Amino acid sequence: MHENKPIGDVMLSVDNISLSFGGVHALENISFNIREHEIRAIIGPNGAGKSSMLNVINGFYHPQEGTITYKGQTRKQMKPHEAARTGIARTFQNIALFKGMSTLDNIMTGRNTMMKKGVFWQALHLGPALNEELEHREFVENIIDFLEIEHIRKTPVGRLPYGLQKRVELGRALAAQPELLLLDEPMAGMNLEEKEDMCRFILDVNDEFGTTIALIEHDMGVVMDISDRVVVLDYGKKIGDGTPDEVRANQDVIDAYLGVSH
Amino acid sequence: MLYRETGQFKPTYQADQAIFPIAQDRWFITAVLAVAFLVVPLLIDDYWANAIFLPFLAYALAAIGLNILTGYCGQVSLGTGGFMAVGAFSAFKLMTAFPDLNFIIVVILAGGVTALVGVLFGLPSLRIKGFYLAVATLAAQFFLVWLFNKVGWFINYNATGQVTAPPVEFFGVLIIGPEATPPARYLFCLAFVAVFALAAKNIVRGRIGRSWMAIRDMDIAAELIGIRPLEAKLSAFAVSSFYVGMAGALYFAVWLGAAEPGEAFGIEQSFFVLFIIIVGGLGSILGSFLGAAFMVLMPILLKNFMVNGIGVEVVTAKHVEITTMGILIVFFLIVEPHGLARLWQITKEKLRLWPFPH
Numbered sequence A: 001m002h003e004n005k006p007i008g009d010v011m012l013s014v015d016n017i018s019l020s021f022g023g024v025h026a027l028e029n030i031s032f033n034i035r036e037h038e039i040r041a042i043i044g045p046n047g048a049g050k051s052s053m054l055n056v057i058n059g060f061y062h063p064q065e066g067t068i069t070y071k072g073q074t075r076k077q078m079k080p081h082e083a084a085r086t087g088i089a090r091t092f093q094n095i096a097l098f099k100g101m102s103t104l105d106n107i108m109t110g111r112n113t114m115m116k117k118g119v120f121w122q123a124l125h126l127g128p129a130l131n132e133e134l135e136h137r138e139f140v141e142n143i144i145d146f147l148e149i150e151h152i153r154k155t156p157v158g159r160l161p162y163g164l165q166k167r168v169e170l171g172r173a174l175a176a177q178p179e180l181l182l183l184d185e186p187m188a189g190m191n192l193e194e195k196e197d198m199c200r201f202i203l204d205v206n207d208e209f210g211t212t213i214a215l216i217e218h219d220m221g222v223v224m225d226i227s228d229r230v231v232v233l234d235y236g237k238k239i240g241d242g243t244p245d246e247v248r249a250n251q252d253v254i255d256a257y258l259g260v261s262h
Numbered sequence B: 001m002l003y004r005e006t007g008q009f010k011p012t013y014q015a016d017q018a019i020f021p022i023a024q025d026r027w028f029i030t031a032v033l034a035v036a037f038l039v040v041p042l043l044i045d046d047y048w049a050n051a052i053f054l055p056f057l058a059y060a061l062a063a064i065g066l067n068i069l070t071g072y073c074g075q076v077s078l079g080t081g082g083f084m085a086v087g088a089f090s091a092f093k094l095m096t097a098f099p100d101l102n103f104i105i106v107v108i109l110a111g112g113v114t115a116l117v118g119v120l121f122g123l124p125s126l127r128i129k130g131f132y133l134a135v136a137t138l139a140a141q142f143f144l145v146w147l148f149n150k151v152g153w154f155i156n157y158n159a160t161g162q163v164t165a166p167p168v169e170f171f172g173v174l175i176i177g178p179e180a181t182p183p184a185r186y187l188f189c190l191a192f193v194a195v196f197a198l199a200a201k202n203i204v205r206g207r208i209g210r211s212w213m214a215i216r217d218m219d220i221a222a223e224l225i226g227i228r229p230l231e232a233k234l235s236a237f238a239v240s241s242f243y244v245g246m247a248g249a250l251y252f253a254v255w256l257g258a259a260e261p262g263e264a265f266g267i268e269q270s271f272f273v274l275f276i277i278i279v280g281g282l283g284s285i286l287g288s289f290l291g292a293a294f295m296v297l298m299p300i301l302l303k304n305f306m307v308n309g310i311g312v313e314v315v316t317a318k319h320v321e322i323t324t325m326g327i328l329i330v331f332f333l334i335v336e337p338h339g340l341a342r343l344w345q346i347t348k349e350k351l352r353l354w355p356f357p358h
Helices: A050-057 A080-085 A103-109 A119-124 A127-146 A162-175 A192-209 A220-226 A244-249 A251-258 B023-043 B046-072 B080-097 B103-126 B130-150 B182-204 B207-217 B219-224 B229-256 B267-280 B285-309 B314-335 B339-353
Strands: A010-021 A024-035 A039-043 A065-070 A073-075 A088-090 A180-184 A212-216 A229-234 A237-242 B168-170 B173-176
Touching: A010 A050, A024 A050, A024 A065, A024 A212, A024 A229, A024 A237, A039 A050, A039 A192, A039 A220, A050 A180, A050 A212, A080 A088, A080 B219, A088 A162, A103 A127, A103 A162, A103 B207, A119 A127, A119 B182, A119 B207, A127 A162, A162 A180, A162 A192, A192 A212, A192 A220, A220 A244, A229 A244, A229 A251, A237 A244, A237 A251, A244 A251, B023 B182, B046 B080, B046 B182, B046 B207, B046 B229, B046 B267, B046 B285, B080 B103, B080 B130, B080 B229, B080 B267, B103 B130, B103 B168, B103 B182, B103 B229, B130 B267, B173 B182, B173 B229, B182 B207, B182 B229, B182 B285, B207 B219, B207 B229, B219 B229, B267 B285, B267 B314, B267 B339, B285 B314, B285 B339
Parallel strands: A039 A212, A039 A229, A088 A180, A180 A212
Antiparallel strands: A010 A024, A010 A065, A065 A073, A229 A237, B168 B173
16 A cells, blocks of 8 residues: 555654543543554544544644643644644635635645745836746646645635535645645545545555645444544543554444444 | 636746736726826826816825725724825925925825824734724824914915915926926926835735735634734834825825915814725725825716706705715625725636626
8 A cells, every 4th residue: 555655653643632621521631642654543523532632733722731742743732834834734624715816716725834935026026926836836737636625716715615625625735745634534525435535645645745744534344444543532541542453342332433332 | 708817927026916917908008097197198288187187186195094904904093184184294394395306205205204103003903903093093193184274384384374385497487386396396296196005006016015904804713823913013104104294295285385274184084094095995006096186086977967967056056976985985895895906806807707607
């Protein structure tokens, strides 16, 4: 699966993270790591704290305890836009596209942080600003090509069907050339064909660009098929961690999913 | 039949992202500009300049400014009148302090001063949104007008409380003052508005415009892909106020020639410009022009129709005019919330398929 980019060292490790909202403990003492070029799934029943975990990783929530070490740098908290600048991109469970903008503009926005030219050049739309715009346009066109969404390039995303919107959102995240890509339920609400497409894109992203992927997903078939390692959360606690086969055999995980008689 | 993009291939990205990618649109806009620059100056007289063209141009520029803030960045503002006053009084102070300064530089500097004031009053937008922000900008409106009324320095301690623009020559041609000819005043404003409208279009289709629209559409997602809300919102306030300030300078100096702060820059101005962008189309530079044309022309047409056409008394006509404008605005909000610009777009889409719509 990863002939070009073998799984490497630990890229991100979360250590003893605890996060609570008032009396609700969303995450309790969670530790796990993500290695370079791997596909790491985070699973668990509803309300297990999976999305909170992603929000902690990209700085949207600030945990009360614990640290996050990303590419050798340990931090307690950071702002979301700083996380974006260090190479972490994400998609959302409920699509968070810019509805009034076209597909092209949405994906171009993903490259905003890499564009530097000031307002005066922008106003002239000549010379450096134009070159910059065209250079990034070319990169974005490659993504559009990769995700097979050429036909909706100029369509406002508000008018697109759900499956395509999810794809555009993936495109926007990819535009930032992330090293770590966080996907929050990329296949929720899709039919089988759309799911297969999305799986193919995720595997291709991982394989071609070597992007490390952390994903939350409820479809166990998908998770067990495409991920290298799985971490299982339940009620804010970690109950399992390992390869898909190990997790499948883990008694705690089976209990959490199927319920257990007391 | 005539309006087709079939066969117009775009071999480069640059051609693809042109403002008017379809050739027929380019011909049309060239024709409009040619008429505006070459034909109108030959025909224009004092009435046409003062009643239609100068207010249209000044309000169009102000509407572009407000559209940048409200239409593109999603920050509602009711302070437009106050910011126009900042532009007007900056221009007045500059014109009286440095009579030899080129008027273009005066207007741009007036815009610059307004941009600074705009950023200052934009700071609350980092914390508050929607209606609450509208109220905060309303405070700017009242505070600024109060300031210009109270502090004599701004009006050069004129006893009448009014400011009058001194005559200004632009490369030997008088453009401001009672002696200035209508074509000179009109052409100066037109050139100014045309250049800055193009600049605004370029800004909104580039990186900065995309970051504004991202903040407007989904601010959390925008932040997570690396857009700083502080930078995006304050730059929108700065650029928007820059335009509104320049519009205020043209409005005061070239169009009115004399102004009194409370009257010329009151809250009605803020609402008038807001109506322009609502009727014209939020988030559209073209819409700013269409809206300004609508809001400036409609009262005149209504009045002419009622007074000269069916012989209604002038006072009654004024009342009917106000009511009709109100009804028209409500009608627009219901029928086409995206304004005239959207209607224009729909017409073009229909025209592409005409006469074989299926």
